[in-house]
Amino acid sequence: MxxxxxxxxxxxxxxxxxxxxxxxxxxxxxxxxxxxxxxxxxxxxxxxxxxxSKEKLYEELIRIGCERLKMDFNFSSDSPLAIFKGAAEEMFNMISINPFAAKMFVLMENAQHLESLSEDLKEMLIEADKLIKRSIPLIEKGQLLGEIKQGNAEALAVAFWCSIQGIAQYIALHPEKPCPNTMWIMSIVENKEGALRSED
Missing domain, CATH: 1.10.10.60 (Homeodomain-like)
Incomplete structure (x- = not known):
């Protein structure tokens, strides 16, 4: 080049x-x-x-954010818990080494509340917001396997992803602060009793 x-x-x-x-x-x-x-x-x-224009610049940032938030759960792994762990590690690694990525979480959250966005951008944001819904079947599979704790699968998905979202936003605004340990977030969904039984 x-x-x-x-x-x-x-x-x-x-x-x-x-x-x-x-x-x-x-x-x-x-x-x-x-x-x-x-x-x-x-x-x-x-x-x-x-x-x-400012609008075109904002649109470009939203497109970048939507692209980065796309996550494919059709992995070959038999362990739903391992998929969630991999996703959390990837997210935390991304926001720790790349301040731009952490700030994108803040921008995407703010964009959800803007009424002046074009229909195209609103559609993109709706797609990006489907992360919680797409992870529900994965949680249900993990519950059947005993890896993921029992409870409402959608509520568990909300707790998991919203925790990551909140941490990313905090790190974006306070880049000098340490990123939490991935395992602390995993404790939201992990069935500790099931993990202990599998070790016996």
């Missing part, structure tokens, strides 16, 4: 990161395109070369 192409990609990345910081600190409505250009240390003319 050419140096020119690399420079363009770096500028685009800088614009996205600057906009993301402002959107989560000031909110979408309060952030002006001039604020983003200033934060990215470039002219508004150069910024418009990459994004036509």
């Amino acid at each position: 050419s140096i020119r192409h690399d420079q363009k990609e770096q500028r685009k990345s800088l614009i996205l990161q600057s906009a993301l910081d402002l959107f989560i600190r000031k909110g979408y409505g309060e952030t002006k395109i001039a604020d983003i250009a200033k934060a990215a240390d470039m002219s508004m003319g150069l910024l418009f070369h990459y994004f036509d």
Whole structure:
């Protein structure tokens, strides 16, 4: 790839990161395109070369967030608990080493409450929000195997994913704070009694 192409990609990345910081600190409505250009240390003319408007820039961030939140539960593993553990480890690793990823959780949560979004973006957010529903059959399978504690599968899914969401948002706003241990989150769904019986 050419140096020119690399420079363009770096500028685009800088614009996205600057906009993301402002959107989560000031909110979408309060952030002006001039604020983003200033934060990215470039002219508004150069910024418009990459994004036509604040709306297009916000849309791009939402698309990135939706793409990253897609999780496929059709893994070959026979252990639902192992799938949840892998997902939690992946999420925590991502937010620990990549501040951009942690901030995306804040942006995605805030976007859920914006009425001015286009229909396309609303559809994307609905898809991204299906993570809880898609994990319910996995929890039910884990309950049958004795790996996952008994109880309402949807409620367990809510507790698990909302804990990760809340932690990600906190780390995004307080990057100097330590990320919790994955096993603490796993205790939300893990059937400890079943694990002990399998060790006997």
